[in-house]
Amino acid sequence: MTDRSNTDPQRMEKIVSLCKRRGFIFQSAELYGGLNGCWDYGPLGAELKKNLKDYWWRKNVRERDDIEGIDGSILTHREVLTASGHIGGFSDPMCDDLLTKARLRADQIEPQDGVVYSYTGAGYPDTEWSVERPYSVLIKPEENQNENNARKIAKQYYGQFLKDKELSPKKISLAGESTEEVKGTTSFNPATGSLVTEPREFNLMFKTQMGASSSEDDPNAVAYLRPETAQTIFVNFKNVLETSRQKLPFGVAQIGKAFRNEINPRNFTFRSREFEQMEIEYFCAPEDGMRLTDEWLEKRLDFYEEIGIPREKLHILDVPDGERAFYSKKTYDIEYEFPFGIQELEGVAYRTDYDLGKHGDHSGKAMDYFDEEKRERFVPHVVEPSAGCDRTVLALICEAYDEEVLTDDKGKEDSRTVLRFTPKMAPIKAAILPLLKKSEDQTRIAKEIQKSLQPFINVFYDESGAVGRRYRRQDEAGTPFCLTVDFDTLGESGDELKNTVTIRHRDSMEQERVAIDDLLVWLLKKIQ
RNA sequence: GCGGGUGUAGCUCAGUGGUAGAGCGCGACCUUGCCAAGGUCGAUGUCGACGGUUCGAAUCCGUUCACCCGCUCCA
Numbered sequence: 001m002t003d004r005s006n007t008d009p010q011r012m013e014k015i016v017s018l019c020k021r022r023g024f025i026f027q028s029a030e031l032y033g034g035l036n037g038c039w040d041y042g043p044l045g046a047e048l049k050k051n052l053k054d055y056w057w058r059k060n061v062r063e064r065d066d067i068e069g070i071d072g073s074i075l076t077h078r079e080v081l082t083a084s085g086h087i088g089g090f091s092d093p094m095c096d097d098l099l100t101k102a103r104l105r106a107d108q109i110e111p112q113d114g115v116v117y118s119y120t121g122a123g124y125p126d127t128e129w130s131v132e133r134p135y136s137v138l139i140k141p142e143e144n145q146n147e148n149n150a151r152k153i154a155k156q157y158y159g160q161f162l163k164d165k166e167l168s169p170k171k172i173s174l175a176g177e178s179t180e181e182v183k184g185t186t187s188f189n190p191a192t193g194s195l196v197t198e199p200r201e202f203n204l205m206f207k208t209q210m211g212a213s214s215s216e217d218d219p220n221a222v223a224y225l226r227p228e229t230a231q232t233i234f235v236n237f238k239n240v241l242e243t244s245r246q247k248l249p250f251g252v253a254q255i256g257k258a259f260r261n262e263i264n265p266r267n268f269t270f271r272s273r274e275f276e277q278m279e280i281e282y283f284c285a286p287e288d289g290m291r292l293t294d295e296w297l298e299k300r301l302d303f304y305e306e307i308g309i310p311r312e313k314l315h316i317l318d319v320p321d322g323e324r325a326f327y328s329k330k331t332y333d334i335e336y337e338f339p340f341g342i343q344e345l346e347g348v349a350y351r352t353d354y355d356l357g358k359h360g361d362h363s364g365k366a367m368d369y370f371d372e373e374k375r376e377r378f379v380p381h382v383v384e385p386s387a388g389c390d391r392t393v394l395a396l397i398c399e400a401y402d403e404e405v406l407t408d409d410k411g412k413e414d415s416r417t418v419l420r421f422t423p424k425m426a427p428i429k430a431a432i433l434p435l436l437k438k439s440e441d442q443t444r445i446a447k448e449i450q451k452s453l454q455p456f457i458n459v460f461y462d463e464s465g466a467v468g469r470r471y472r473r474q475d476e477a478g479t480p481f482c483l484t485v486d487f488d489t490l491g492e493s494g495d496e497l498k499n500t501v502t503i504r505h506r507d508s509m510e511q512e513r514v515a516i517d518d519l520l521v522w523l524l525k526k527i528q
Numbered sequence: 529g530c531g532g533g534u535g536u537a538g539c540u541c542a543g544u545g546g547u548a549g550a551g552c553g554c555g556a557c558c559u560u561g562c563c564a565a566g567g568u569c570g571a572u573g574u575c576g577a578c579g580g581u582u583c584g585a586a587u588c589c590g591u592u593c594a595c596c597c598g599c600u601c602c603a
Contacts, residue, residue, distance in 0.1 A: 009596075009597075012596090013596085016596095017540080018539090020539075021538065021539050021553080022591080025556065027594075030576095032576095032577085032593090033576055033592090033594055034593070035594085036594070037595095049603075086603065094529080094601080096529065096600095100530095101529085101530045101531075101589075101602045102599085103529065103530075103599080145582075183587065197529095202599095205603095206603080227603080228603085252539075260602080260603090263600080263602075264529080264602085265596095266596090268595095287541090325603070404534075406563085413562070416563090416564080433562095435560095435561065435562070435563095436560075438560095464555090465564090466559095466563085467560090467563070468563035469564050469565085470563090472563070472564045473561080475563095480582090482562095487561065492561095494532095502562070504562075504563080
């Protein structure tokens with residue numbers, strides 16, 4: 001599936017359904033009809049997400065001497081976002097063509113000259129119907145357009161309001177026609193000549209008021225929910241540098257929530273209004289930026305491989321000139337083949353010294369770094385691997401989802417739904433099952449095993465129904481191992497098998513025997 | 529934001545103006561010596577929400593919320 005438009009909505013629907021059925025992901029405030037673009041993680045989803053975050057933190061913070069972690073506040077000072085350019089520069093003015101409803105970037109409409117034909121409303125002969133609503137059309141005489149074009153378009157526009165579909169818009173009578181010559185107008189869609197709506201600002205940041213008694217119109221009380229975790233890192237650059245005694249190159253990592261008022265949340269949790277990021281800002285000397293960007297790309301690809309997302313399902317988009325943010329010299333998007341299309345999981349961007357430079361200028365506090373060896377002073381450059389945590393969780397689920405057709409001894413077909421998580425990501429590492437519930441010895445031993453493993457890994461005890469059914473239930477939860485306490489465990493087949501259990505493997509459904517005393521080490525090895 | 533579709537049990541869905549349904553799942557008990565669907569019993573729910581029409585609305589109308597698809601957008 002390398003075609004971007006290749007999608008599988010049915011597969012996605014099954015995944016969404018499984019997520020709810022098994023308690024991975026629920027819609028937020030479902031009880032009250034749902035909250036647009038917000039999702040809640042259930043018991044299994046919370047474990048899965050935590051495993052991902054823990055592993056990311058372990059690989060990028062704990063196991064590296066050159067990266068420090070922080071956990072910044074979500075509420076953000078407005079000056080931080082003024083300096084970063086989020087307030088002011090980045091909200092796009094949008095307007096809609098009143099006739100075709102096409103959405104246009106207001107700042108991208110070329111100024112046009114021509115004659116504006118304006119109307120105050122319209123009516124329909126021999127009926128009660130009429131509408132009073134101003135509307136205009138731009139006519140360009142040099143394109144051989146005339147008043148007939150204007151009237152035709154206006155009739156189509158007013159025709160939208162006709163309730164009776166039998167009536168032809170062509171017979172509409174226009175009211176109050178007037179004309180005016182204009183130069184350099186941007187109020188009309190160049191493609192149709194139709195009037196567009198007034199430009200509206202789409203500011204995608206969540207605004208709030210600081211202080212319990214602050215007045216709603218007090219500009220000094222305005223704060224924002226951060227639209228990205230990155231800015232918290234930039235504004236703490238000096239603090240971390242001084243307290244950690246790091247030297248360039250070094251990075252600051254953070255996992256945390258960010259908020260964007262997405263115009264159109266879509267594709268399950270993929271585009272949410274509240275989401276979690278896993279970001280590193282890796283500070284370096286200017287001459288190392290390009291090389292480190294490539295190195296980080298490789299490291300991040302390795303990471304995805306380790307959590308069970310194969311390299312061949314990932315696509316690297318080398319974002320071309322003109323499509324990158326203006327301050328970025330190089331950006332790679334790491335994309336995954338979701339069932340709804342190829343979509344971005346992570347961006348690895350070389351942001352130059354833009355961010356620290358901006359905060360230096362805006363705050364008036366120097367952000368430069370003195371390299372003692374080279375006796376040089378400069379503003380550090382930064383490489384940013386910025387991963388979407390919820391998107392990666394979704395990718396893990398999509399990648400793990402599998403339906404398998406099994407044929408039993410009698411040739412009867414049967415299908416099995418399995419989430420093939422890699423063991424270190426699996427929400428439940430092992431299920432502990434007494435073969436028979438009515439065997440008191442089996443349930444007692446199984447519960448003892450549960451108690452002994454619980455402090456170290458997430459395990460699940462289940463004694464209900466036939467063991468085969470319990471195995472299948474764990475397959476849908478993605479549990480890689482089932483530990484079954486049986487009659488051999490009790491010593492019925494002799495001392496050799498006494499105090500051992502059956503370990504049933506999720507993917508192959510094969511079994512092996514392991515001594516109870518060895519279980520913890522056996523499992524820890526498998527889940528790293 | 530526009531256009532199209534959908535919304536009934538945990539899940540998948542039937543029910544088109546007259547007492548709220550099925551399969552699976554779930555819980556209890558029985559059965560079960562290693563791969564789901566054996567037996568008995570049981571709970572499922574403001575039919576997305578609000579308003580209207582009607583003697584009567586899951587069903588018709590309006591509004592709204594949410595999800596899906598296509599545009600659009602995504603610093």
